[in-house]
Amino acid sequence: MNLSVSGHSPSKADLELEIERLYEKMKILHWTKEDCELIAPLTWQINHLKKEKDAVILAHSYQLPQIIFGVADYVGDSYSLSRQAMDVQADTIVFCGVEFMAETAKILNPEKRVLLPSLKAGCSLAEGISAEDIKNLRNEYPGVPIACYVNTSAAVKAECDVCVTSSNAIEIIKKLDSDKVIFVPDRHMMKNLGPLTGKHIIGWDAECIVHDQFTGEQVQQLRSENAGIKILAHTECDPSVVLESDYVGSTSGMIEYVRTSNEDSYALITECGLTERLKVEFPNKTFIGSCVLCPYMKAINLENTLEVLRSPQPEQEINVPTDIATRAKASLEKMFEMTSIPTG
Numbered sequence: 001m002n003l004s005v006s007g008h009s010p011s012k013a014d015l016e017l018e019i020e021r022l023y024e025k026m027k028i029l030h031w032t033k034e035d036c037e038l039i040a041p042l043t044w045q046i047n048h049l050k051k052e053k054d055a056v057i058l059a060h061s062y063q064l065p066q067i068i069f070g071v072a073d074y075v076g077d078s079y080s081l082s083r084q085a086m087d088v089q090a091d092t093i094v095f096c097g098v099e100f101m102a103e104t105a106k107i108l109n110p111e112k113r114v115l116l117p118s119l120k121a122g123c124s125l126a127e128g129i130s131a132e133d134i135k136n137l138r139n140e141y142p143g144v145p146i147a148c149y150v151n152t153s154a155a156v157k158a159e160c161d162v163c164v165t166s167s168n169a170i171e172i173i174k175k176l177d178s179d180k181v182i183f184v185p186d187r188h189m190m191k192n193l194g195p196l197t198g199k200h201i202i203g204w205d206a207e208c209i210v211h212d213q214f215t216g217e218q219v220q221q222l223r224s225e226n227a228g229i230k231i232l233a234h235t236e237c238d239p240s241v242v243l244e245s246d247y248v249g250s251t252s253g254m255i256e257y258v259r260t261s262n263e264d265s266y267a268l269i270t271e272c273g274l275t276e277r278l279k280v281e282f283p284n285k286t287f288i289g290s291c292v293l294c295p296y297m298k299a300i301n302l303e304n305t306l307e308v309l310r311s312p313q314p315e316q317e318i319n320v321p322t323d324i325a326t327r328a329k330a331s332l333e334k335m336f337e338m339t340s341i342p343t344g
């Protein structure tokens with residue numbers, strides 16, 4: 001890989017500074033200076049190319065730590081990334097996340113060029129339901145409102161009444177003017193939302209391949225082996241996991257729990273990236289237990305992020321047909337209207 005940026009290469013002093021900057025963040029994750037030396041030319045160039053090309057990088061909390069701490073301009077959950085995408089002033093958004101997030105950014109800020117570094121960055125939930133499936137559900141349950149999880153394609157969002165994320169699903173479903181609500185496509189989240197909202201939820205049969213792997217027994221064992229631990233689970237986990245946990249919610253909800261709690265040790269029942277992020281951001285707290293990697297999220301790395309900035313391929317640029325984008329935007333706007341999460 002050619003390591004110069006439009007003819008400019010980092011000087012020795014630039015690289016030394018970059019290594020120090022990275023090491024300060026990554027040492028808690030047991031990265032050595034030598035590890036940082038290996039990625040410093042890449043992060044330096046990505047950060048310089050961002051300025052040169054008027055681009056910003058939005059990254060989900062499940063991204064690799066070298067993306068989060070090396071090159072991201074904003075890190076968040078699905079909801080906050082969508083809000084952030086709306087406010088981007090730069091010409092280009094490089095989305096270090098998965099395709100449905102990049103599509104959402106394009107729908108909400110269509111004037112911007114949105115780039116996704118890897119074509120492998122899909123999502124098992126988004127792939128688990130089609131626009132045709134939603135049309136069939138509407139025919140089967142006439143008059144029942146359809147809430148679709150943000151982890152869906154733009155075409156699916158276009159057929160729904162309102163979009164929800166893990167951080168606002170309970171609030172929005174409670175507010176829908178019907179005792180019965182269709183929530184798609186996550187079958188675990190659908191089961192969790194019933195008792196949490198007091199509604200009869202009609203669901204679908206897809207799952208997140210990451211959160212589907214955790215079991216209630218694992219959580220029980222974790223608790224029995226670690227006295228005083230706080231166990232925080234993502235809403236996409238099986239109800240048996242949720243039952244054994246101290247908190248259930250979105251990735252940002254888990255971060256807020258850790259930030260505001262006085263406990264020493266936590267287990268995060270979710271993708272590994274969040275645990276790594278919090279180890280860096282809360283160095284005085286302990287994070288215990290195993291996690292699961294999302295192959296879609298981890299398809300993004302420094303190399304393909306640099307390449308997409310340097311010379312994007314047509315298939316890496318996200319475009320949504322106007323008719324679908326207009327109707328999908330209506331579902332997203334309904335979500336913003338129905339949630340009390342601050343818009344800023």
Ligand code: 13P
Nearest residue numbers: 077078079165166250251
């Ligand atoms: P949140 O970050 O919105 O909780 O979503 C988790 C997730 O699985 C995204 O793919």
Ligand code: SF4
Nearest residue numbers: 123124208209210294
């Ligand atoms: Fe999809 Fe699950 Fe990966 Fe999130 S963690 S992108 S929901 S497969």
